[in-house]
Amino acid sequence: MAKKRSRDLVHRWESNPIITIENLTFPCADISTAGAIKIDGEYILLLTIQSLEGFYAIYTARSMDGYHFEIGNEPVLTPSMNGPASLYDRMGVLDARIVRIGAEYYVSYDALGPHGYRLALAQTIDFKKFERLGFISEPDTKGGVLFPKKIKGKYVRLERPWEGGSIWLSYSQDLEYWGWSEVALTPRGGYWDCDRIGVATPPMEVDQGWLIIYYGVKHTSAGPLFRLGAAILDALNPASVISRTDEPILSPRENYERIGDQPNLVFSCGAVIESDSEVKLYYGASNSCIAVGITTVERLVAACANEVNA
Amino acid sequence: MITNYNPGGRDLLHRWEGNPILTLEDLPFPCNSVFNGTPVKLGEEYLLLLRVEGQRGYSFFALARSEDGFHFEVEKKPVLLPAEKGIFSVYESRGLEDPRGTFIEGTYYVLYTAVSEYGYRIALARTEDFRSFERIALVSEPGNKDGVLFPEKINGQYARLDRPIGLGVGSIWISYSNDLKSWGNSSVLLSPRRGYWDSFRVGASVPPIKTEYGWLEIYHGTKMTSAGPIYRAGAALLDLKDPSRVVKRCDVPILSPREDYERIGDVGNVVFPCGAIVEPDGEIKVYYGGADTCICVATANLADMTHCITTS
Numbered sequence: 001m002a003k004k005r006s007r008d009l010v011h012r013w014e015s016n017p018i019i020t021i022e023n024l025t026f027p028c029a030d031i032s033t034a035g036a037i038k039i040d041g042e043y044i045l046l047l048t049i050q051s052l053e054g055f056y057a058i059y060t061a062r063s064m065d066g067y068h069f070e071i072g073n074e075p076v077l078t079p080s081m082n083g084p085a086s087l088y089d090r091m092g093v094l095d096a097r098i099v100r101i102g103a104e105y106y107v108s109y110d111a112l113g114p115h116g117y118r119l120a121l122a123q124t125i126d127f128k129k130f131e132r133l134g135f136i137s138e139p140d141t142k143g144g145v146l147f148p149k150k151i152k153g154k155y156v157r158l159e160r161p162w163e164g165g166s167i168w169l170s171y172s173q174d175l176e177y178w179g180w181s182e183v184a185l186t187p188r189g190g191y192w193d194c195d196r197i198g199v200a201t202p203p204m205e206v207d208q209g210w211l212i213i214y215y216g217v218k219h220t221s222a223g224p225l226f227r228l229g230a231a232i233l234d235a236l237n238p239a240s241v242i243s244r245t246d247e248p249i250l251s252p253r254e255n256y257e258r259i260g261d262q263p264n265l266v267f268s269c270g271a272v273i274e275s276d277s278e279v280k281l282y283y284g285a286s287n288s289c290i291a292v293g294i295t296t297v298e299r300l301v302a303a304c305a306n307e308v309n310a
Numbered sequence: 311m312i313t314n315y316n317p318g319g320r321d322l323l324h325r326w327e328g329n330p331i332l333t334l335e336d337l338p339f340p341c342n343s344v345f346n347g348t349p350v351k352l353g354e355e356y357l358l359l360l361r362v363e364g365q366r367g368y369s370f371f372a373l374a375r376s377e378d379g380f381h382f383e384v385e386k387k388p389v390l391l392p393a394e395k396g397i398f399s400v401y402e403s404r405g406l407e408d409p410r411g412t413f414i415e416g417t418y419y420v421l422y423t424a425v426s427e428y429g430y431r432i433a434l435a436r437t438e439d440f441r442s443f444e445r446i447a448l449v450s451e452p453g454n455k456d457g458v459l460f461p462e463k464i465n466g467q468y469a470r471l472d473r474p475i476g477l478g479v480g481s482i483w484i485s486y487s488n489d490l491k492s493w494g495n496s497s498v499l500l501s502p503r504r505g506y507w508d509s510f511r512v513g514a515s516v517p518p519i520k521t522e523y524g525w526l527e528i529y530h531g532t533k534m535t536s537a538g539p540i541y542r543a544g545a546a547l548l549d550l551k552d553p554s555r556v557v558k559r560c561d562v563p564i565l566s567p568r569e570d571y572e573r574i575g576d577v578g579n580v581v582f583p584c585g586a587i588v589e590p591d592g593e594i595k596v597y598y599g600g601a602d603t604c605i606c607v608a609t610a611n612l613a614d615m616t617h618c619i620t621t622s
Binding site for chain 1: 397427428429430431448449450451453454472474477483485487488491492494
């Protein structure tokens with residue numbers, strides 16, 4: 001029976017979750033996040049899967065309808081077991097976010113090693129073979145995502161340095177050397193996103209500027225509550241926030257969001273915008289499965305201006 | 311093992327008998343403390359860019375001058391205060407700390423720690439006269455400090471050391487740049503050593519000094535005790551052509567807090583170098599903060615020091 005009113009701005013697909021460990025042909029600890037892109041009608045996800053040993057690797061999943069996915073049996077990006085890179089990612093590669101810049105597909109991800117989290121970048125044409133371009137930050141920063149085009153002649157990324165728990169911007173002329181870092185969005189005292197925030201989806205270009213979905217954390221006596229919100233950043237100066245949702249657009253409520261390795265968590269790394277402006281938001285729930293939520297660009301933009309009730 | 315050099319001293323670096331060289335009483339304006347100065351020798355004159363902590367609690371820079379490198383006179387006005395407008399004002403709202411000066415190709419650059427509600431990050435300025443400074447860029451993300459520049463380009467690139475905090479691991483990292491503004495190709499260089507005097511955290515202290523054995527980096531290392539950290543100075547040699555490679559790291563500290571002016575102060579048990587001068591006769595003068603409360607100098611023969619490191 002249809003509910004009178006949705007509990008969140010983002011509507012859950014009725015058959016969520018779309019990917020659980022039951023869908024895998026191999027044993028693992030859990031599935032936590034999914035980067036997403038649609039290419040020529042095919043939906044491609046980059047899943048972060050934790051092995052039973054406790055290390056993170058990235059796998060692909062493919063679908064023609066955006067809901068039913070085939071998952072690859074072999075990881076496409078794995079921790080380095082030897083060589084210089086193993087110092088920085090031998091504990092895992094995780095939270096892939098996909099961006100197309102011109103004709104190239106870039107995947108930014110977190111590298112986890114004994115020194116903490118660093119951002120890493122890879123490039124691909126077919127999502128089968130990935131070329132690792134290297135580490136693009138010092139520790140401790142994570143949640144990196146590129147803008148889909150250069151701004152004022154420079155590549156731009158969003159990220160979440162551990163210090164301060166805010167979302168920052170950095171710029172680069174070559175994707176290798178980064179600088180001009182500045183803070184963009186900060187946690188808000190008293191709000192649902194009061195303790196720390198980080199980027200969720202890659203920036204989406206809308207009339208008002210860059211639409212981003214981000215995650216916000218509030219600490220409770222039982223641990224953190226991860227929710228999703230949205231903001232619009234200025235088109236030419238993305239450190240300037242045009243508007244930001246007062247309320248979350250998605251909060252953990254269903255059992256698959258409440259129960260899992262990291263309870264009370266919804267965490268997105270990617271969304272697909274359809275030609276009719278429908279947004280399919282792929283999100284990890286409880287670090288244990290992948291779900292999809294549906295909304296529209298218009299509703300998200302209105303939510304940022306705080307002009308909509310779910 | 312330290313060799314037979316320095317048989318009578320307690321540390322490889324010899325404290326000057328007149329230490330401390332600058333304290334609160336030497337400043338021409340009221341403040342809380344003066345510590346962590348970086349020196350430069352211009353002709354025959356020694357200049358020391360000082361970190362001064364004001365009574366309000368944030369730090370800024372003043373300048374001291376000396377004819378001999380030991381007796382300093384502090385100028386009446388601070389030379390660099392937190393920026394009041396523009397992007398730097400956002401990230402310097404809680405002060406400027408721990409300057410480190412380096413001459414590169416005729417220009418004097420200062421890396422310092424910019425402090426704000428967003429945390430610590432490294433900023434870069436340049437100067438010609440040490441009275442006026444031109445801010446160039448904020449060159450790190452937050453959670454990073456103790457930046458020092460190499461005094462020359464390496465394989466065509468600028469290089470720096472710094473100390474990002476990753477998962478609470480305080481290691482020294484190296485990064486490179488083509489333009490001093492955007493940095494990359496970062497890798498870890500020196501990490502804390504379990505069980506050693508530098509088991510808790512390490513950070514770059516003195517801008518690297520070129521020697522025939524490699525780049526000499528005098529760094530600070532801490533050991534955590536139940537009474538708080540003990541800050542000591544150590545030394546390592548980095549490969550001249552590829553400074554991301556450690557040639558040799560001294561097993562023992564070259565300076566440890568022992569004197570009252572190093573033991574007693576706002577942060578007791580701290581020696582914290584921020585720069586050094588190498589004299590034509592091979593003497594190295596290391597300027598360091600004592601107990602976050604005063605400035606001191608200690609000396610050694612550079613060749614003896616590198617010998618001690620290579621044979622430690």
